[in-house]
Structures are given as structure tokens and as C-alpha cells.
Amino acid sequence: MRVAIIGSGYVGLVTGACLADFGHTVVCIDRDASKIESLQRGEIPIYEPQLSELVSKNAIEGRLTFSTTVADPVSDAEAVFIAVGTPARSRDGQADLTFVLDAVRDVAAALRGYTVVVVKSTVPVGTGDNVERVIREVRPELDYAVVSNPEFLREGAAIADFKRPDRIVVGAEDDRARDVMAEIYRPLFLNKAPLLFMARRSAEMTKYAANAFLATKIAFINEVSDLCEQAGADVQEVAHGIGLDKRIGSKFLHAGPGFGGSCFPKDLQAMIKMAQDHGAPARIIETAAAVNDQRKRAMARRIIRACGGIVRGRTIAMLGLTFKPNTDDMRESPAISIITALQDAGARIRAYDPVGMDRAREVLDDVEYCRDAYDCVTGAEAVAIVTEWDAFRALDLDRIRTLMARPNLIDLRNIYGPDQADKAGFRYVGVGRGKASIVDHEPRVPLALVG
Structure with a gap:
């Protein structure tokens, strides 16, 4: 299939390289001309194991290209992925959708024929509705669908996570869109990767809920470690003991100096703000943060x-x-x-x-x-x-x-x-x-x- 990806940062580049490796024709687009020039020279702006080799291989074989212009790649695409940043707003912690909506306006102006617009960025519940509205305002005559397809990539293991996922979450309200997404991810079916179709808002919430739960596990074991110190227990033995319970699981039970990165802190703050806006305060998540x-x-x-x-x-x-x-x-x-x-x-x-x-x-x-x-x-x-x-x-x-x-x-x-x-x-x-x-x-x- 022909795929365009708006945003050539961590998520966009990993997604583009992996989809190209599946055999799709992919164009990664970014406004940052220096970044695109670097990618065209084979220079990767981020460190991620195996990514440089994957990008180089698919670029040489002609399945992966890079561009600063939206019009031609988007007009030719069957699916357009939005993979731009959603940083936390300084005033309230909510996800800033400026880059997403700017990208959507550019995409709407370039779309031709039925196209699936896939929101890969981590966005608050209801963003898909907002994206639909923006496209309709720009091009009311268009035939299109908006899909939520959140990423679940661990930095340092992103290639393996994309190619051997625990699940692929797709929030779609349109049968044709489901068919397009099933075709995009069809190469993974040999690995029996579960493709989970659900309502778009449910997909958006799934991303936040997953990260909030994992962050809470880390905060939990860190508090247990403090108690272990005072009580004379060993948190590693305790974590092993509770992690063998299949209802709990062993992952994210490693005591340490706390979590960081581009996802957990930002997504927790966004979920807290979202919960406050909907009148359903998330006390456990607030405490974990x-x-x-x-x-x-x-x-x-x-x-x-x-x-x-x-x-x-x-x-x-x-x-x-x-x-x-x-x-x-x-x-x-x-x-x-x-x-x-x-x-x-x-x-x-x-x-x-x-x-x-x-x-x-x-x-x-x-x-x-x-x-x-x-x-x-x-x-x-x-x-x-x-x-x-x-x-x-x-x-x-x-x-x-x-x-x-x-x-x-x-x-x-x-x-x-x-x-x-x-x-x-x-x-x-x-x-x-x-x-x-x-x-x-x-x-x-x-x-x-x-x-």
C-alpha cells in the first residue's frame, strides 16, 4: 500500500521504516528541512537499536523516501499517518494538539479520493472527532475516514515491538477504514498479532490507560522498596514473588530512581487533566505522578x-x-x-x-x-x-x-x-x-x- 507519514521523529520514523520493511511504499514527511536532508543522507537523528540499518535498507530498495512537502505524497497515499509531537502544555499539563491540527489542515488540503487519516500521536479522548471536524471544514466534499492507532513502542526495543506486538489497537468507525488498516498490518498476521478493532474514543483512552497503569506499577514497587528497607526485606525478592502471580506479572516491578522519558510523565499529566475536565478525578494516577x-x-x-x-x-x-x-x-x-x-x-x-x-x-x-x-x-x-x-x-x-x-x-x-x-x-x-x-x-x- 501507499502510505504517507507526517512527522519523522521517533514514532514516525520507526513506523515508516517498519511499514516499508513489510513491503509498503512509504514517504516520511517533516517540516524540518535539516532533518529530512540528514535522513536522505542516511543519518539517523535518534539512537534506536537496528533503526539505522532498517532505514538504510528500505531507502536503498526504494520503499522508503523522505520529503518536506505534503502535497504529492499525501495525494497519492491510501493512508496518512499523523505522528507529530503532543507536548504537555505548561499551564495545565494537557496534551498540546497544535502540531496535530496543523498537520491535519495540511493533509486535508492535499487529499485526493478516499483516504484513511490515521492518528498515531498520543492524543486526548475525542481528538479523532476534532480531526474529523477540521478536515470537514477545510474540504467538506472529501470522502475520508479518521482512525486512532496509538503506538506502544518502548524506546530501545521499538523495532521488535512494532514487528512483534502484543496487540495492535485500531479505533475505527468505518468498515472501509478497518479493511485498509487490516491490509496495512496484514504482514504481521503470520506472527498472530492480535488486531483489536474498537471505537475510536476507546482506542485513544487505551493508550493513556496502558501508560498510566505501567507508571503506577513503577511507583508502587518504589514505595514497597522504601518499606522493605525499613522492615529488613529485599525488594527484588518481593518483586519476584509477586511477579510470578499471572494477575500481576513481573514487568515494571524493578525498584529504582523513578520513571522518565517522553511518554509516562507527559501522558500521566495529560490523563490527570483529562480526568479533571470530565469530572472524574484520577486519584491513583495523581498519586503515582x-x-x-x-x-x-x-x-x-x-x-x-x-x-x-x-x-x-x-x-x-x-x-x-x-x-x-x-x-x-x-x-x-x-x-x-x-x-x-x-x-x-x-x-x-x-x-x-x-x-x-x-x-x-x-x-x-x-x-x-x-x-x-x-x-x-x-x-x-x-x-x-x-x-x-x-x-x-x-x-x-x-x-x-x-x-x-x-x-x-x-x-x-x-x-x-x-x-x-x-x-x-x-x-x-x-x-x-x-x-x-x-x-x-x-x-x-x-x-x-x-x-
């Missing part, structure tokens, strides 16, 4: 306590900056809050991340970026593991100990255990690991010192 914000600041206090309550003038090494491994995404990363709080308390920061340091430079000042983990810890009085990159899972702890000024290891991802750290001569602080996660006999740091 608040717990997560507090969690990031608490991790900075944990590092300060591990350093004896004072970090002014001291060097702290940070291993990992991105919000999760296998991405260069710094958006809402816990590392930002932690580093900022430590700097406010007077600490000097050395940092290393396998792929995220260029992005980190855009949002963090006065940080010394290092060439590898061992360079990062040299001369530091504490090292904190913030992101669970594979490169940090088998570090030579004995070597690290000799490079550091003081042997303080704050493992915010529980990559190492207390016994392993103790054997290497470290003073260990983990997360939810019973008494091993508590710094005894240390003064509590006033909140004012850490923001």
Missing part, C-alpha cells in the same frame, strides 16, 4: 547521606544519564533531577553514558563528561549507578575501588548486591535491599539543600 517526582529528589538525598551528609566540594561520579538503557533520550530522566540537586548541594559531577552524553549536554551544565566508566570514577568520593546499561553490569569493582578517593557505591538500579560490593571493599547503598540500602548514623539532609 507525585510519588515519582518525590522519588527522584529522594535519590539525591540518598547519595548525599552516603557521603556523610555533605557533598560540597566533593566529586560524585554518575554512571548513566538517559532515562533508560538503549536510548539517547534525556527527557524527564531521573539523572537530571539527581544531578541538579547534587549541584545545588555543592557537588562536582563527573558523568558517563554510553550514548546519551551529547543529549545530556543540552540539558545539564557544569558536568564533566568522561570517556568511560573507569575514567568517570577516578578521584570520586562516591559513584552512583543511575541507568542500567549493559556496560555497567560487569564492571571491575576492584579496579574501580582503587581509582576512587572513597569507596562509596550507590546502586540505584540494584545491578550489584551488597555481598559483591562488600567483597570489593565498597560501602554499599542499594534500593530496597533491606538494611543494606540504609545509611546508618548519617544526618538527614534538609530538603532545602536538595531542591
